Amino acid sequence: MIRVFIADDQLLIRQGIRTLLEMDAEIVIAGEAEDGVEAIERVRTAEVDVLLLDVRMPKKSGLDVLRELGSSLPPTLVLTTFDDTSVVLDAIRAGARGFLLKDISYQQLMTAIRAIAAGGTVFQPAITQRLLRAAGTLTSDALPDEALTARELEVVRLMSGGYSNKEIAHALGTAEGTIKNQVSSILSKFGVRDRTRAVLKALEAGLL
Numbered sequence: 001m002i003r004v005f006i007a008d009d010q011l012l013i014r015q016g017i018r019t020l021l022e023m024d025a026e027i028v029i030a031g032e033a034e035d036g037v038e039a040i041e042r043v044r045t046a047e048v049d050v051l052l053l054d055v056r057m058p059k060k061s062g063l064d065v066l067r068e069l070g071s072s073l074p075p076t077l078v079l080t081t082f083d084d085t086s087v088v089l090d091a092i093r094a095g096a097r098g099f100l101l102k103d104i105s106y107q108q109l110m111t112a113i114r115a116i117a118a119g120g121t122v123f124q125p126a127i128t129q130r131l132l133r134a135a136g137t138l139t140s141d142a143l144p145d146e147a148l149t150a151r152e153l154e155v156v157r158l159m160s161g162g163y164s165n166k167e168i169a170h171a172l173g174t175a176e177g178t179i180k181n182q183v184s185s186i187l188s189k190f191g192v193r194d195r196t197r198a199v200l201k202a203l204e205a206g207l208l
Helices: 011-021 036-045 062-072 082-093 106-117 125-135 150-160 165-172 176-190 195-204
Strands: 002-007 027-033 050-054 076-080 098-101
Touching: 002 011, 002 036, 002 106, 011 027, 011 106, 027 036, 036 050, 036 062, 050 062, 050 106, 062 082, 076 082, 076 106, 082 098, 082 195, 098 106, 150 165, 150 176, 150 195, 165 176, 176 195
Parallel strands: 002 027, 002 050, 050 076, 076 098
Antiparallel strands: none
16 A cells, blocks of 8 residues: 655645545545645644645645754655746755656656656656756766766666566666666765655766
């Protein structure tokens, strides 16, 4: 079972997402919140595998929720619109595992939830360029200390889609152990400790 918490100030959107998720036997709704304060309070006391978090909410924003939950933040998928691209990088820095547009399909949502629950990251390609433009001029510290190889670039792009090492190995026709080593190399070159921050660095460096 995947326990999903929905935080969105629009009742119709919460109800719509809940209805869609309840169509899947593997999903359990862990709770709902209509503002940031409520989200923080309820998520802290609930068992949550994936938090679906709106950026724009009353009382406290989605970014506030990410920052205040801190170490108790469950794997989080930010739901956004094109107008929110200026805060998405900050959301990822604050711990979000990825972002999706609110006009995604049911299948895209389910795939993303499963990927996030399994420890992956999901960065929707449709808004990556808008995101990079909103972030402004790239800084030199976004670039890897050592250039990624062509294969490592393929791997980090698949990582950004939320794919596991096993799935990446299957897609590239190689062994899972090889992918594990390449992921370790990518983390080392970017000077980060986890896949989410590696993908963030790749986004900032314009590699995705």
